Amino acid sequence: MKEYVGMVAAQIAQVLLIIVSKYAIADGMSNYSFIFYSNALASLILLPLSLIFHRSGNRPPLTIIVICGFFIIGVLGYLGILVSHYPLLLLQRHCSTSPQTDGFRMEAFDLSLTTQAKFIGTVVSIAGAIIITLYKGPSILSSSLKSEISQHLLVKPSDWVLGGIFIAITSILSSMCFIGQATVLKKYPAEVIVMFSYCIVYTILSALASFIVGDDLNSYSLRPKKRLLFVLYSGIFGSAFQFTVQAWCLKR
Numbered sequence: 001m002k003e004y005v006g007m008v009a010a011q012i013a014q015v016l017l018i019i020v021s022k023y024a025i026a027d028g029m030s031n032y033s034f035i036f037y038s039n040a041l042a043s044l045i046l047l048p049l050s051l052i053f054h055r056s057g058n059r060p061p062l063t064i065i066v067i068c069g070f071f072i073i074g075v076l077g078y079l080g081i082l083v084s085h086y087p088l089l090l091l092q093r094h095c096s097t098s099p100q101t102d103g104f105r106m107e108a109f110d111l112s113l114t115t116q117a118k119f120i121g122t123v124v125s126i127a128g129a130i131i132i133t134l135y136k137g138p139s140i141l142s143s144s145l146k147s148e149i150s151q152h153l154l155v156k157p158s159d160w161v162l163g164g165i166f167i168a169i170t171s172i173l174s175s176m177c178f179i180g181q182a183t184v185l186k187k188y189p190a191e192v193i194v195m196f197s198y199c200i201v202y203t204i205l206s207a208l209a210s211f212i213v214g215d216d217l218n219s220y221s222l223r224p225k226k227r228l229l230f231v232l233y234s235g236i237f238g239s240a241f242q243f244t245v246q247a248w249c250l251k252r
Contacts (some may be wrong), residue, residue, distance in 0.1 A: 016237070017027070017242070027224075039235070050192040054190040077198060078206070081170075116221075191247035
C-alpha cells in the first residue's frame with residue numbers, strides 16, 4: 001500500500017512541478033538555469049540524507065559498473081527533460097515504459113489480475129487521450145481570447161509535428177531512464193545515494209549545456225523573490241522528493 005501512496009504523491013509533485021516550471025520560465029529563467037538550481041538544491045538535500053539512511057556499515061560496495069550506471073541514468077534523464085522542456089505526463093511515461101519493460105524481461109507477461117489491470121489502464125489512458133484530442137465540443141473561450149491564444153499556439157503544422165516527435169523521444173528516454181534506475185538499484189540498493197548521484201549529474205550537465213549555448217547570465221538571477229520560491233519547490237519536492245520516492249517504489 002505504501003508504494004501506491006508514494007507513486008500518487010510523486011505524481012502530484014510532478015504535476016505541480018510542471019506548473020511551477022511554466023511560471024519560472026515565463027518569468028525569465030532558462031531551462032538550464034532552472035534545472036541547474038533545482039538539482040543543485042536537491043543534491044544538497046540528498047547528500048546528508050544519504051549519509052543518514054545508508055551508513056558506511058550497511059552501504060553496498062561502489063564499483064566502476066555502478067558509477068557508470070549513475071552517469072548513464074543521469075544522462076538519459078537529463079536529455080529527456082531537456083527535449084521535453086517539461087516533465088512528462090503520466091500517460092506518455094506509462095504507455096512507453098510498459099512495453100519496454102516487457103521487452104527487457106523486467107516484467108513477466110501473464111494473465112494475472114495485475115497484468116489485466118495494467119492492460120486495461122493503458123487502454124483507457126490511450127482512449128482518453130484520443131477522445132480529448134478529437135472531441136470537438138462547444139466553444140468555451142471568447143473570440144478575443146481565442147484570437148490571442150491563436151497568435152501564440154496555432155503555429156505551422158510542421159511545428160506541431162516536431163513537438164509530437166520531441167514528446168515521443170522524451171517518452172522513450174524517460175522509460176529507458178526508469179529501466180536503467182531499476183537495473184542500478186538491483187546492483188546498488190541504496191536509493192537515496194543513487195538519486196543523489198542522479199541529481200549531481202543533472203547539475204553538472206545543466207552547467208555545461210548552459211556554458212556551451214552561451215545562456216544569458218540574467219536567467220540565473222533569483223530576483224524577484226518568486227524565482228527563489230520556484231527553485232525551492234522544484235528542488236525540494238520536484239527533484240529530491242519525487243526522484244527519491246520513485247526510486248524507492250522501483251526498488252520495492
